[in-house]
Amino acid sequence: MKKIHTIFFVLFLISCIVKETEEESVVQHQDGTSSPAVESMYSGIQPLYTEEDIKGIWTSGESENASFSIEEDSILFVDAFEYLKYEFRNDTLIYIEDGVSFFKTRVIKADKDSLVTSNEDGIRRLWRFKD
Structure with a gap:
């Protein structure tokens, strides 16, 4: 049982790291323009x-x-x-x-x-x- 909890915890940490890296790559666009994902993140936000x-x-x-x-x-x-x-x-x-x-x-x-x-x-x- 302890082994299963450890595996789930490690998978959770990995998924958090992957998500954070994906968000950074979307925001830091190479050509200085924002991607559609960035535009949708900020659209409608005051x-x-x-x-x-x-x-x-x-x-x-x-x-x-x-x-x-x-x-x-x-x-x-x-x-x-x-x-x-x-x-x-x-x-x-x-x-x-x-x-x-x-x-x-x-x-x-x-x-x-x-x-x-x-x-x-x-x-x-x-x-x-x-x-």
């Missing part, structure tokens, strides 16, 4: 933050200056003094140039003090810039 939560001046802490400012319909990259249009859909920030989207980053967290995003380059943590 994020805990809104476009208003991501607006503001943000810094990565890499320098004493702000990194960028998210405004009503554009993002100002402070160092380059360059504006880019953006759209915010569900939990994704989409950069647009000449009417074409060219970069997407998923917003993981947005609150009054911090902004955390994720894309194919990794996770980026930002803080609200204070003079």
